[in-house]
Amino acid sequence: MRYFAGIDIGGTNSKIGILNEEGDILKSTSIKTLSMEGVDITLERIWGTVKELLNSLEIEEDSLEGIGMGIPGPVIDQKIVAFFANFPWERNINIAEKMEKISGKKTKLDNDVNVIALGEANYGAGKNMKSSVTLALGTGIGGGIYIDGTLISGANGAGGEIGHSKVEKNGKLCGCGQKGCLEAYCSATGIAREAMSRLMINKSNMLYEKIGGDISKVEARDVFDCAKAGDKFSLDIVDYVGDYLALGIGNVLNIINPQGIILAGGVALAGDILIESIKRHLRAYALGVTIDDLEIHLGVLGNNAGIKGASALVK
Amino acid sequence: MRYFAGIDIGGTNSKIGILNEEGDILKSTSIKTLSMEGVDITLERIWGTVKELLNSLEIEEDSLEGIGMGIPGPVIDQKIVAFFANFPWERNINIAEKMEKISGKKTKLDNDVNVIALGEANYGAGKNMKSSVTLALGTGIGGGIYIDGTLISGANGAGGEIGHSKVEKNGKLCGCGQKGCLEAYCSATGIAREAMSRLMINKSNMLYEKIGGDISKVEARDVFDCAKAGDKFSLDIVDYVGDYLALGIGNVLNIINPQGIILAGGVALAGDILIESIKRHLRAYALGVTIDDLEIHLGVLGNNAGIKGASALVK
Numbered sequence: 001m002r003y004f005a006g007i008d009i010g011g012t013n014s015k016i017g018i019l020n021e022e023g024d025i026l027k028s029t030s031i032k033t034l035s036m037e038g039v040d041i042t043l044e045r046i047w048g049t050v051k052e053l054l055n056s057l058e059i060e061e062d063s064l065e066g067i068g069m070g071i072p073g074p075v076i077d078q079k080i081v082a083f084f085a086n087f088p089w090e091r092n093i094n095i096a097e098k099m100e101k102i103s104g105k106k107t108k109l110d111n112d113v114n115v116i117a118l119g120e121a122n123y124g125a126g127k128n129m130k131s132s133v134t135l136a137l138g139t140g141i142g143g144g145i146y147i148d149g150t151l152i153s154g155a156n157g158a159g160g161e162i163g164h165s166k167v168e169k170n171g172k173l174c175g176c177g178q179k180g181c182l183e184a185y186c187s188a189t190g191i192a193r194e195a196m197s198r199l200m201i202n203k204s205n206m207l208y209e210k211i212g213g214d215i216s217k218v219e220a221r222d223v224f225d226c227a228k229a230g231d232k233f234s235l236d237i238v239d240y241v242g243d244y245l246a247l248g249i250g251n252v253l254n255i256i257n258p259q260g261i262i263l264a265g266g267v268a269l270a271g272d273i274l275i276e277s278i279k280r281h282l283r284a285y286a287l288g289v290t291i292d293d294l295e296i297h298l299g300v301l302g303n304n305a306g307i308k309g310a311s312a313l314v315k
Numbered sequence: 316m317r318y319f320a321g322i323d324i325g326g327t328n329s330k331i332g333i334l335n336e337e338g339d340i341l342k343s344t345s346i347k348t349l350s351m352e353g354v355d356i357t358l359e360r361i362w363g364t365v366k367e368l369l370n371s372l373e374i375e376e377d378s379l380e381g382i383g384m385g386i387p388g389p390v391i392d393q394k395i396v397a398f399f400a401n402f403p404w405e406r407n408i409n410i411a412e413k414m415e416k417i418s419g420k421k422t423k424l425d426n427d428v429n430v431i432a433l434g435e436a437n438y439g440a441g442k443n444m445k446s447s448v449t450l451a452l453g454t455g456i457g458g459g460i461y462i463d464g465t466l467i468s469g470a471n472g473a474g475g476e477i478g479h480s481k482v483e484k485n486g487k488l489c490g491c492g493q494k495g496c497l498e499a500y501c502s503a504t505g506i507a508r509e510a511m512s513r514l515m516i517n518k519s520n521m522l523y524e525k526i527g528g529d530i531s532k533v534e535a536r537d538v539f540d541c542a543k544a545g546d547k548f549s550l551d552i553v554d555y556v557g558d559y560l561a562l563g564i565g566n567v568l569n570i571i572n573p574q575g576i577i578l579a580g581g582v583a584l585a586g587d588i589l590i591e592s593i594k595r596h597l598r599a600y601a602l603g604v605t606i607d608d609l610e611i612h613l614g615v616l617g618n619n620a621g622i623k624g625a626s627a628l629v630k
Contacts, residue, residue: 074604082604131470145570147467154572155446156604164602165566169483169559178599244484251480251566255460257469284493287479289389289397289471 003059004314005050005067005105008112008306009033011086016046017307018053018064021315023123027053028307035087039098047103066106066314067099070115070306074157078108078313082157108313112306114151114160116299117144119309120262125297131258134299135162135249137267140175141183145256163187167247182248186241188220188267195223195237205233224270238270242277249278250285257290264299271298318374319629320365320382320420323427323621324348326401331361332622333368333379336630338438342368343622350402354413362418381421381629382414385430385621389472393423393628397472423628427621429466429475431614432459434624435577440612446573449614450477450564452582455490456498460571478502482562497563501556503582506535510552520548539585553585557592564593565600572605579614586613 001020008015010033017028031049035042054061074082079096081089099107110118117134126132126146136142141163145152152159163183164176171180172190184190199208199215207226211217226234249261263275275296282291301308316335323330325348332343346364350357369376389397394411396404414422425433432449441447441461451457456478460467467474478498479491486495487505499505514523514530522541526532541549564576578590590611597606616623 143570152462152467152571154605155574156572156608158569158572158602158604161569161572161602161605164569166562166600167481167484169562176602178602247481247484252570254473254476254479255458255567255570256467257471257473257476259470285481287473287476287491287493289473290469290476293471 001063002065003054003063004065004311006307006309006311007046007050007067007069008115008310009046009069009071010112011035011072014046015303015307016049016053017304017311018050018057018059019308019311023119023308023311025304025307027057028304029053035084035089039089039093039095040102043095043099043102047099050103064105066108067103068115068310068313069095069099069107069109070112070310071095071109072112075110075114075153076157078110078153081109106314110151110153110313111142111144111157111160113142114144114153115309115313116142116264116301116305117146117160117262117309118151118312119301119305119307120264120299121146122312122315123308124301124305125262125299126260129259129295131256132260132262133160133162133252133256133258134262134264136265137187137263138265139188141187143252145258147256147258162248162252165248165251167244182244185244186248186267191220191223191237191241191267192218194240195220195234198233198237202233206231207234220267221269224273227270227273235273238273239277242274243281245274246278246281247285250282253282253286253290253294259293260295260297262297262299264301264305268298316378317380318369318378319380319626321622321624321626322361322365322382322384323430323625324361324384324386325427326350326387329361330618330622331364331368332619332626333365333372333374334623334626338434338623338626340619340622342372343619344368350399350404354404354408354410355417358410358414358417362414365418379420381423382418383430383625383628384410384414384422384424385427385625386410386424387427390425390429390468391472393425393468396424421629424625425466425468425628426457426459426472426475428457429459429468430624430628431457431579431616431620432461432475432577432624433466433627434616434620434622435579435614436461437627437630438623439616439620440577440614441575444574444610446571447575447577448475448477448567448571448573449577449579451580452502452578453580454503456502458567460573462571462573477563477567480563480566482559497559500559501563501582503535506538506552506556506582507533509555510535510538510549513548513552517548521546522549535582536584539588542585542588550588553588554592557589558596560589561593561596562600565597568597568601568605568609574608575610575612577612577614579620583613
């Protein structure tokens with residue numbers, strides 16, 4: 001039997017798992033990332049945890065084929081991290097080389113959202129598709145593109161940054177400093193901003209009641225809850241979001257023409273109500289030939305997508 | 316020596332060439348496509364022309380390794396043409412299989428603009444890049460995406476349809492029936508439409524004089540000629556086009572993050588004046604990491620891009 005380590009490095013915690021060839025997680029754990037201790041100590045701590053997991057599974061270290069890692073930042077050639085989004089680590093560190101030196105195991109890495117996309121493509125909602133684009137709809141919007149077994153990671157590790165494709169010329173300000181990004185309209189933050197703006201002038205709705213009149217407290221999930229309960233005001237917001245998501249997804253369809261779209265992350269929990277809205281609007285934006293056979297699914301791997309996808313990097 | 320046939324099938328004429336491994340065209344010719352005679356007769360006539368070219372070059376038929384073809388329509392798996400844009404031929408014909416039966420030679424095909432992109436990527440402006448996106452800016456806007464040796468042709472052959480990505484939500488009507496497509500703003504037709512619209516209310520400019528006051532006659536090339544001559548009115552139109560092209564290209568950069576962008580086709584003949592405008596606007600739309608090392612070049616293969624790229628399909 002061949003085994004793989006899948007590691008999902010996060011700003012606070014890192015998830016570490018041992019997986020078999022089928023992508024089943026045999027055992028996993030979570031440790032503090034503690035990036036302030038420096039890159040070498042962090043990688044050594046992670047390798048130590050991998051060895052402990054192997055030990056407790058009674059798997060020989062020799063049976064571990066490789067280590068795959070998801071990283072919060074752009075990754076070049078599945079080796080070098082251009083920069084870390086939240087860590088006080090240098091630019092352009094060859095993490096693969098460092099980890100290979102520490103562990104003696106083949107190591108590959110990619111951006112954390114790309115790795116989620118690879119997980120869903122290999123073991124999740126996209127496992128029967130030759131190509132899929134996964135959108136991670138959370139506080140921000142990330143994306144990953146999988147075509148014929150390969151991630152489109154980009155020349156500078158920025159492949160799949162669909163959240164920053166523009167859905168309005170000179171539109172709403174985004175956290176990246178640019179304007180009109182998909183993320184500014186359809187992330188959880190974007191949805192809360194839109195809801196807040198509307199609640200300023202309309203207080204006769206279920207959503208306003210739900211948040212007890214404290215407009216600054218509104219969250220995307222409140223909007224979805226009220227929409228599901230039939231609140232017209234909230235349904236309008238969901239449709240506004242679905243329309244912009246359709247525009248952003250439509251551009252991806254026209255450019256890449258994948259077999260399927262996978263929606264992951266917290267916002268995707270809105271489920272049918274959001275997917276139906278996207279489908280309704282998609283024909284205004286994507287060429288018919290790219291929609292006729294298109295599959296749109298919710299991600300199915302949840303929090304395990306990261307370590308599953310990471311392990312697939314070295315399979 | 317190994318030789319390859321590169322064939323660029325057009326609505327009226329088809330170009331046919333014999334090339335060596337380096338992509339040099341040893342000899343080429345153009346014949347009428349005459350698609351109304353039916354697919355089999357057309358393919359047989361093309362194969363007959365390939366044999367004549369080989370003969371005149373004193374190359375044995377056995378030294379021909381394969382046949383590559385660029386097709387005006389979406390191509391699936393480099394074999395099947397979903398539909399022909401202008402031919403009275405059936406849907407979903409396996410042209411590769413037919414041509415292999417007729418010629419006995421390995422045959423691959425792809426969409427004509429994808430094939431141009433492959434030509435520029437292998438032998439032209441992109442030959443030193445690992446990934447490039449080629450935009451063919453003509454009457455319409457087509458695109459082709461090349462990453463690490465492969466074309467992104469799409470699940471339904473619609474990969475690279477960047478001309479129909481949206482640059483304005485509910486914007487100008489496009490020939491495809493949708494609204495706000497890049498093509499509606501930045502194709503030669505789109506540029507003429509914008510010029511015409513502006514000339515309706517401003518006649519004190521060089522462009523109006525150049526076309527002798529017949530607004531319906533204005534063409535994109537007139538706009539570029541006057542802009543190059545310093546006409547402020549025309550320079551404004553070029554900058555309007557450059558801004559929208561930057562938005563469309565910016566979305567491609569954020570989604571795919573290629574190493575370079577190649578501009579081909581008639582509109583690209585505007586040259587520096589247009590490229591400078593695109594570069595000036597790009598930082599508003601594309602993430603910095605995707606622009607810092609980006610190369611933007613004009614295509615260099617001109618009318619030979621098609622047969623060169625087609626031959627590369629079977630190399």
